[in-house]
Amino acid sequence: MTRYFLVLRVLIVFGSAMCVFGENQHFKLAIGARSRLISTPYGALPDSQFSEQDSDSELRQTHPAHDGPWGDLEYYIFYLQHPNTEDNAELFSEQMYWCFPGHTEAEAIRKLEKIGISKSVLQKNSYMSIVSKELRIVPTGRLIMTLTPEIRSRLRMLLRRWPEKNPYYAYPIVIESGDPVSWYTGAGLTLQSAELIRSLCYSQKGIVVFSDVPYVLSRITDPEERNSFLRSLFRTRTLMLRLTINDDSRLNSIRNYWAIDNRRKEVLPIFNSIAETRGVEKLDVIHLLPSTARKRLYTFPEKDSKIYCHLACMEFYGIVPEWRDVHSDEWADVFKTYFIPAKGDLQFGDVVVLFNQETDEPIHSTVYIADDIFYTKNGFLSYRPWIFMFWSDIISLYGFNEGTYAKVYRLP
Incomplete structure (x- = not known):
């Protein structure tokens, strides 16, 4: 199967989202052409977005990944939903606010005036x-x-400069179809509520999004409709990855690919056991992750844990920093402290960080797994689980920020 590489200093466009890779990086990112279902953004996707035929056929099938040093990899798509959707309605306040940390009233008003809201x-x-x-x-x-x-x-x-204080603006709801009315009526909302959401939508690099979740909740009074809206927010699409081990000639190189951070003693027994067990050829990739990531994957954080993408990348390697509340613009220095710039092709465990080109602040970070699949925690909110996700879909969620570029880090 043909592999496509995104190379140094190339502009990559996914739909309307753009990413510029930093010129000091020397790496290639394998990206494959995907079906319509695979190339859509993840997040709260209601059933109505795909036809019944697409949903049944795609969600019940396994799909081959591209060939590479990771071995014979396949995946299938499934959905995660927080186990306490109704109980966690309190996570969403009905009061909309705009938070300005470290600002006086006059300073905040001046900034709002600059964007078109008068005093x-x-x-x-x-x-x-x-x-x-x-x-x-x-x-x-x-x-x-x-x-x-x-x-x-x-x-x-x-x-969005203060993501923990303004989560609905840092992580807006992405309406991938571009049609909020059909999206939300299909998810169980009335036409009136869907039209309300449509009136609150705006565009970011051609992607339709909205941020006024608390206001929508304040306007929906019917309990069943509120639950339908909340379910659309809690539902997350992800991947299950399985590795087929049936080629003895490649077994050693495949084991080396997955044995990062001196983990050969952990990985080798798993591969040997699968290879020696008759009738067993498939291995769930979750068993090849470091212990913390293995524990986290497909789970939801505690309500007040506030574990976000950068912390998730550090925890992937068992690093639990004392400075959990470090400001977003300081994370660039944190990555430089623990990692070195990566060279060559992407490797399992590489940390890919998206930066804002204007401010050089890290927007999002994620851990490379294989092919174009990453381990990620999208935002700090407790209804966002740790998941596997395609790079093109990460770009759909985060790449609509102006002047996004990426850097890749690796353990020394």
């Missing part, structure tokens, strides 16, 4: 509050509804 409008349609010594601006429903898509987009670019 007079703010004074009439919002109020200020201080929560944990941080300024919050609470907009009224009238202000939320009168914002134009252009202003919503600029507001997101402003507030």
